[in-house]
Amino acid sequence: MDDLAGFLRTRRSRVDPATAGIPVDSRRRVEGLRREEVAHLSGVSVDYYIRLEQGRATQPSEQILDALARVLGLDDTERDHLRRLACRPRRRVKTPGGRVRPELLRVLGLVTEAPALLMDHRMDVLAGNRLAALLYGRVLPGLNTARHIFLEETERGLYAEWETCTLDVVGHLRLTAGKYPDDPRLASLVGELAMGSERFRRLWARADVRARTHGRKAYRHPLVGLLELHQENFALPDASGMEMIVLSAAPGSAAEDGLRLLARLDADHDAGELLDENRQLS
Template sequence: MGEENLLGEFVRARRELVTPELAGIPVSGVRRVPGLRREEVAMLAGISADYYLRLEQGRDRNPSVQVLESLARVLLLDDAATEYLLRLAAAKPKRTRTPGREKVRPSTAKLLESLGLPAFVESRYLDVLAANSLAVALSPRLAPGTNRLRDMFLDPAEQALYPDWERDSVSAVAGFRKSVGTDTDDPRYIEIVGELSLASSRFSRIWARHDVLVCAAAPMRVDHPQVGDLVLNRERLGVEGSPGQALVILHPDPGSDSAEKLTLLASSAAGSIPPTRREAHNPADR
C-alpha cells in the first residue's frame, strides 16, 4: 500500500462532499457529479485545471504549501483535516522493518490499576494494550487484545452498549485515520482496514469519506446492562516515551447520577453482588 495515491484520494473524496451551494457557485441544469467538478475546485483555488487533475491522479505529488492551503479553503477543511492534507503531501520514509508487538511500560500499567476510574491504554490503531478492571467491567471489549474499531463495527453487543453508536462510529473512523496518518504501509493498518472493508458496508461508506478528526474530550453515553445509562467524559492523553500510545480515562461529573452508578459498578467489579438496573437507578431504595 506504499504506492497509494493518498493525496489524490483525499482531495477527490473531500471534493465530492462540497456542494456548489456551499462553495458559492450558481447551479443551473442537472449535474452529473456529486459535489464540485475538478475545474470548479481549480478555479476557486487559483490553479489550472490540468494541474489539479494531475494532483488527483497522483502524477504530481509535490504541491506547495500555498496550493494545499488554497485547496483546504475550497474544500472547507477544518484544522485537523488541513493538517492531515499537509502530512499527506510531505515526504515519507519507507518502512524498513515490521514493528514488534507493542508493550505497555510497567509504570503505566501500575498507574492504570491505581486509578479509581475506567481507564485503558490503546495504540494508534485502537488496539487495547492494557486496561484496569473497572474498564473491563464497563465493557468486556476493553480487555487487552481487542481492537476498539473492529468491535464497534462487527460486535452487536458492543453496538448495543452505545446509544449514540452511529455518531460514535463516524467519530471513531475519523479519529483512526487521523491517528494513523500516512503510515499506511504498516501491516496492522492493512489488516484492520482490509477486514472491516470486507465485513462492514457501513465502515466502507464512512472510510470513503476520508473524514479526519482529532479525538476530543466529549461526553459519551453507555447503556450498561447492570447499572443502566451512564454519561462519561473521555480524556485521551499521550503516554510519554511510548509514541502512538494513549491513556484513555472515562470519568463522570462529580456528584452526578452517573458517578453513583459507576461506584456501584466498581463494587460489582470488586466482587460484591452485581446491582440490577432498578437498584442502580434508585440507590436510596436499596
C-alpha cells in the same frame, strides 16, 4: 490505504458551490465542486489539479496546499492529513510499538473512580483498570475497540450512541493510516473491518478524518444501565503512539452513581458471574 487523489475527490464533493460564490441551477449534476472550479478558486491550472486527483502531479507546494485547504474548507486535522498525503515520496515513519512500561500500569491503577485504559494507534487495548474491565465486561488486553464496535457490539450493544462511535472510529483509523502507511497490522485490521461490515465500507469510502481528544461517550451496561461519561484522551509524550483514556462521570450525576454501583457489585461477586446471572434473568 490512503491517497491524496481520493482525499481531494471526497473533500470537493462535500463543498456547497453556493458558499464558494458559484451560481447553481437545476441542470447541475455534480455533487459539490467540479475539478475546474477547485482549480480556479485555488489559483492553479486545471491540468495541474486534474493531475493531482489522478496521482500524477509532483509534490505540491505549501502555498498550493494552503489554497486547496481554504477552498475545500478543511479543518486543522484535515489540513495536516492533506500535507502528509501530499508528501512525495511519502516519508517513512516508524510504526509505533513496544511494551507497556510498568510505570504506566502503576499510574493506571491509581485511577480508581473512573474507567481508564491504555490504547495504541490501532485501537488495541493494552491495559485497563478494574472499572474499565467491568464496563466492558471482559479482560481488556487483546480487545480491539474498532473490531468490537463494528463486528461484535452492534446498534443495541454496549455503545448507546453506536452510529456516532462508528464515525469516530473510522475517522481515527483514516487519520492513522495517513500517519503510518506502512503498518501491515493496521492494513490487515482495515481489511477485516471492510470485509465484515457494510457500514465500515461506506464510511471508509468517505475518507473523513478525526482526531480523538475528548467528548461525550454513552454506554448501555447490562447491570447498571445507561452511563453518560466524558472521555479524555491523553497522548503519551513519547513515540509509542499510545494514549491513556479516562471516562469520567460528572459529580452528582446518575452516571457517577452507576459507576459506584458497578464497583460495589464487583466487590460482592465475580463480574463474569454477575453478567451470566443478568443474561439468565433477561
